[in-house]
Amino acid sequence: MSTIHFRRKTTATSEQYVAGLTDFGPGRSKLFGNSADAYLKVHQRGDSFADVTEGSGGIWERLHYDWSDPERVVLTTTDSNVWGGASGHTYTFTRKPDGTTDVDVVVIRDGKNLMGRLLGFMLGTVGKGVLEKAFENSVKAIEARNSRAGRPDPDISELAA
Template sequence: MATIHLHETTTATPEQFLAALTDFGPGRSKLFSATSDEFLRVHEQGPTFADVTEGTGSAWERLRYDWSDPRRVVMRTIDSNLWGGASGHTYTITRNPHGTTDVDVVVVREGKNAKGRVIGFLLGTVAKGVLAKALANSVKVVEARNNPLPTG
């Protein structure tokens, strides 16, 4: 089982980051590069939770999102073609006094088959940078959504 810790600081507010993280509409693939809008399916959604399948044809998971504490979003894997057990993601979103926001992410990958175990091992070791790059991209997308460049 791999547990990966990631961190980014953003100019987006915690509310803006939470809104993007819990927006399951079209364009989600821009925020999460490992998600295809074609595979996105919202099974159920309420004010502080969602049950969503997302990913691609080669790697997908059904996640139970819980943001009842708006500073912490817990995404627990309830089904997947690769991940089982304790797999999921936890985002902790912290407002800084100087106007930025810290985004700390813990990704747990417990492979439920041989392919999942190999990918989980790689993500926990040599491929951790792939997840770090994906988080950095997500932060850039959230910032661009909230601070669009002026058109001239």
């Protein structure tokens, strides 16, 4: 079993990050590269939870998302072709006085078969950088999404210039 921990400061608020994390619409892979649209299936969704299958590259997992606590989102793996046991993700958000937010992520990968155990070992050692890069990309994509949200769409004449 591998436990991987990341922390990053972001200009996004916790609400903005949670909105990105719980946006299960088309194009999710632009925010989360390991969640290809072809794998994405929302089984159930409520005001503060969702039951979603997602993945990429032949690896999928069904996750129960719980965002009932505005400062914490817990993703619990309920089924997967490689992950089992205690697998999942926990995002914790801490607002800072300067208006930024610290995003703290703990990823647990508990392989349920040989492939999962090998992947878990790889992710916990040499593959940690790959997950960290994916996390960094997600933070940047959510920041970019929110910086565009406040701007009006460009006028046609602006596009022609």
